[in-house]
Each structure stands twice: as C-alpha cells, then as structure tokens.
Amino acid sequence: MNLRRKLTSLLIILICCLGHSQSIDNSELKVFLKKHVSNEGFINYEKLVRNKESLSEIVLGLSKLTPNTTWSKPETKAYWINVYNFNMLKLVSDYYPFKSIKYIQAPFNIEFININGQKVSLDDVENIIIEEIGDPRMYFALNNTSISAPALSREPYTAETLDTQLEFAVKNFINDSSKNYFSKTTNEAILSPLFKWHASHFEDLSAFINKYLEGKQITNQTKITYSSFDWTLSKESY
Structure with a gap:
C-alpha cells in the first residue's frame, strides 16, 4: 500500500472511527500474562x-475493539499498547523456536494485525499510530522480546491504571543499568538506542530522563552516546 494512503487509513482508525462505546474486558489478557510472564x-x-x-483468541478479541470517538485517551493508549504486545507474542508463537526476533524476515513489517478490517504491521502501530498519539512514555511499554527491549508487564495496560503503569515502565527502563549507563564520575551517559529512534518525541531529553533517573542527573552538556540494541531473545530458564 502507498505510504501516504496507509498513513491516512491508520489515522482514520486512530481518530475518526465512529461507533458505540465498547466494554473493554482485560480479564483474559491478565490471566494469560500471569501464566506466561515472570x-x-x-x-x-x-x-x-x-x-x-488461547493467544489467538485474545488477539481476535482485540481486533474487534477498534477505538472510536467515544473512547477516552487512556482507553485508546492502553488498547494500542496491548495490541502491540499481544500481537508480538502471537508472531513469536507462530515462528518459535529462534534465538532472535530478527530470525523472522522483516518481522516488524509483516502486515498481520487485523484492525477494523485492515491489516497493519507492528511498525505501523509503533511508528504511525502510537507516534500520532504523542505520549513518548508508551514506547517504554512496548516489548519486542529482545534483551534490550523494555520488560513485558505481567499486567495488561488499562485506562484505570495507565498513568501509574507508564510511569513505572519508564522509570524501570531508565534505571536499568543493562539498558542505560550514567557515569558517576564523568559527565557521560550511554543510552539505549530507543531514545535515538524516537528522538523527535523528546522535546528536552535531559529533562525527560531526569524526571525518572535515580541518582546523578544529566544536563544538556552531558556527553551522550548510544549503545547497540541486542536483539537476542530475552529468556530465562524455567
């Protein structure tokens, strides 16, 4: 599909869908995450x-809950985070075993997510729909199964608890020394490439990080470099 046409279609899905308010039941999502995530x-x-x-049934259920103008912003945000994370799990379940999501050819560009009768990709959800929503905290709630990715929450995102969940996700990611390094002796920091990929969404990167950073703060003079993203499958022995 032409990129301009796709962008238009996805924005229609995001902000222009009309319809009746739909009840969102996250109970199945919660049970599934508790069983499969540590x-x-x-x-x-x-x-x-x-x-x-069971995962396929959850993904199907999400595809039938298209956000519309009756939804609140927290409902819409929570929905798209859950759509991304559960469809990522669905993609993994279809191809596993592998050592990295990159073993799948162009995994983020496969148009397999059904939204309002249109097939979209994980990249579409992250870089068109979520980008348009404009809350950079959402990027820290998206898990792509890789070591360098934000951790997958054991709880589905919900409108009622969204702000608390997003604040926790950002704080957890920024203060994870395996993701970001802040020197205690020099004015240097090595950040996750996630900050570079979404740089345009952080008006003041230092201020954003300092809001969550525990310990020494960074400044606009801090020498910032970016680490390499480790796409190896995030996994522990069970």
Missing part, C-alpha cells in the same frame, strides 16, 4: 507456543 518480565516461550490457541 515477575522480571521474562516470557516462557515454550508454554506460549503450547497455548497459542
């Missing part, structure tokens, strides 16, 4: 594959 955010991939039927 407290540290590690996914039990073998168990995930064994229960891919």
Whole structure:
C-alpha cells in the first residue's frame, strides 16, 4: 500500500472511527500474562507456543475493539499498547523456536494485525499510530522480546491504571543499568538506542530522563552516546 494512503487509513482508525462505546474486558489478557510472564518480565516461550490457541483468541478479541470517538485517551493508549504486545507474542508463537526476533524476515513489517478490517504491521502501530498519539512514555511499554527491549508487564495496560503503569515502565527502563549507563564520575551517559529512534518525541531529553533517573542527573552538556540494541531473545530458564 502507498505510504501516504496507509498513513491516512491508520489515522482514520486512530481518530475518526465512529461507533458505540465498547466494554473493554482485560480479564483474559491478565490471566494469560500471569501464566506466561515472570515477575522480571521474562516470557516462557515454550508454554506460549503450547497455548497459542488461547493467544489467538485474545488477539481476535482485540481486533474487534477498534477505538472510536467515544473512547477516552487512556482507553485508546492502553488498547494500542496491548495490541502491540499481544500481537508480538502471537508472531513469536507462530515462528518459535529462534534465538532472535530478527530470525523472522522483516518481522516488524509483516502486515498481520487485523484492525477494523485492515491489516497493519507492528511498525505501523509503533511508528504511525502510537507516534500520532504523542505520549513518548508508551514506547517504554512496548516489548519486542529482545534483551534490550523494555520488560513485558505481567499486567495488561488499562485506562484505570495507565498513568501509574507508564510511569513505572519508564522509570524501570531508565534505571536499568543493562539498558542505560550514567557515569558517576564523568559527565557521560550511554543510552539505549530507543531514545535515538524516537528522538523527535523528546522535546528536552535531559529533562525527560531526569524526571525518572535515580541518582546523578544529566544536563544538556552531558556527553551522550548510544549503545547497540541486542536483539537476542530475552529468556530465562524455567
């Protein structure tokens, strides 16, 4: 599909859909995450594959809940985060075993997510729909199964708890020394490439980081470099 046409179509899905208010029941999502994700955010991939039927039903249910003008902003934000994370799990369950999501050819560009009758990709959700929403905290809630990615929450995102969940996700990611390094002796920082990929969404990167950073603050004079993203599958032994 032509990129301009796709952008137009996705923005229509995002902000222009009309319809009746729909009840959002996250109970199945919650049960599924509790069964397949550890407290540290590690996914039990073998168990995930064994229960891919249940996962398919969850993804199908999400596809029938298209945001419309009756939805609040928190409902819309929570919905798209859950759509991304559960469809990522669905993609993994279809291809596993592998050592990295990159073993799948162009995984983020596969148009397999059904939204309002249109097939979109993970990249579309992250870089068109979520980008248009304009809340950079959402990027820290998206898990792509890689070591360098934000941890997958054991709780689905909900409108009622969204702000608390997003604040926790950002704080957890920024203060994870395996993701970001802040020198205690020099004015240097090595950041996750996630900050570089979405640089245009951080008006003042230092201020954004300092809001969540525990310990020494950074400044606009801090020498910032970016680490390499480790696409190896994030996994622990069960």
